[in-house]
Amino acid sequence: MPETSNALTELGVAAIREGVAKGSFSAVEVAEAFNANVAAAQQALNAFIVPTPEKALEAAKVVDADRAAGKPLGKMAGVPIGMKDLFATRGVQTTAASHILEGFTPEYESTVSQKLWDAGAGMLGKLNLDQFAMGSSNETSYFGNVISPWRRNDGGNAALAPGGSSGGSSAAVSARLCPAATGTDTGGSIRQPAAFTGIAGIKPTYGRCSRWGIVAFASSLDQAGPMARDVRDCAIMLGAMAGFDPKDATSLDMPVPDWEAALSADLKGKKVGIPREYRMDGMDEDVAKSWEQGIAWLKDAGAEVVDISLPHTKYALPTYYIIAPAEASSNLARYDGVRYGLRDMPSGGNLQDMYAATRAAGFGAEVKRRIMIGTYVLSAGYYDAYYTQAQKVRTMISRDFTDAFTRCDVILAPTAPSAAFALGEKSADPLEMYLNDVFSVPASLAGLPAMSVPAGLGLEGLPLGLQIIGRPFDEQGVLNAGLAIEQRAQFTAKPERWW
């Protein structure tokens, strides 16, 4: 591979956009360089379900032609990206990493992906994920595990989890297969994989990004967001993804601020809340240390640090594991073998037999587990005890944040309780896997903007992330605190190429 191509794949969104606009290199050269990296890593990392090198080239050619013709270029002009395979892409298979949607080729484009193409981005391929975005390790995909490009510094070659559910996205960005990727976050699926792989990712306020054309998991929680190598790149890409969409009933009808232009790492006059309930027994020593370091960095940036309380924190996970499966069981009822996707027709069977056989063959174990839990908590006689109670506790969790934000502007916490774990380490016990979302789920339940930024390397030489949670609609406050951490963390570590 020529040296210039290697250099191009080290660039992020802002640098690519600038270089293309200036003519330092062409968009086609950028697309070719990333296409080559995607192809070279596919066997080892399995980050993509379907690479689409021709789509990346096609979009790049349009950008190069527009530039030559002197036309104005979009916010993401010349930037090839990875698209989580949860976004419907017209003419390109969209599976949610499930067997039941294998071969499904949408006749329409999701709002968020369309906005990115309109801004001049191109598609390198559809990224692997946990099946229907249900998982924290990318071990539930029908198309195989994604392998993290990171390895522990113990000399062993244990295959590590890239996090989940956006595990293809996190692996691809950290391995330089794409400068940025889309993710979706229901209970931490952007932030936890970003933390595990040393990249940045933001889940905006619920409703900022349209859910239209995104395969639904839990509709009251699902939000799309960008995953990229730094805060500025996240701000640029989020600006291209967000905006009102009449086709999504929960879309926010409000203007999209210019987050990139307003980035500032000066936190003078800002208060940062440290939730005492997040100091849990059994938190890894290096995670606790990186949190302390983060507090010091934000003080250094001019912020005042205040102690806050989020009293219902311990109930967030059980609340989530009632509400998310309940909504999933309802959303996934649409996979019936009639309108799209797999059909399994037992010979001599009737319509009901077809439904049951199709869904048995098409859903993986974790998806079935969550549908079953959801069906149970919504069933007659149990609805009030489980589902209504969970929605009431959710109100109290949300109020905890409202109260806390009378005393502070943003909240700082770890993103995950540990660094990346090895594949297979937690997959035997579903509950143990669920506990990995302990710090990310509360903000999801309250619909708040939250981001993870790399803070440094932990004891095993693996990345650790810090999480910033903000008030509703205050993505700017979140991004700015993230930038303050980023400037002080000076995180430049990247996985050594072994693939």
Added chain:
Amino acid sequence: MSVDTATVAKIAALARIKVTEAELEAMVPELNGILAWVEQLGEVDVTGVEPMTAVIPNHLRLREDVIDADPLTGGGIRDRVLANAPAAEHGFFGVPKVIE
């Protein structure tokens, strides 16, 4: 509350998922583990608390009462709607016989 094999079989039937005896046996302890864990929500005093309905305050919109106001979600696209159907016939979704 804990579930037994019969209850899990009933849930699977409600969820329209075919499960084998062996899968059923494996699911009982798994579901009980999860249910026992979520049970702790019962200890929260929720007196006077409304269940959440919208996480971010929003107003419900009505679209204009016009046919095909948005061509993307309007009508006239039968063949595209059927394009991914496993058994589309004569412009309809095909299903096994439902009338005996």
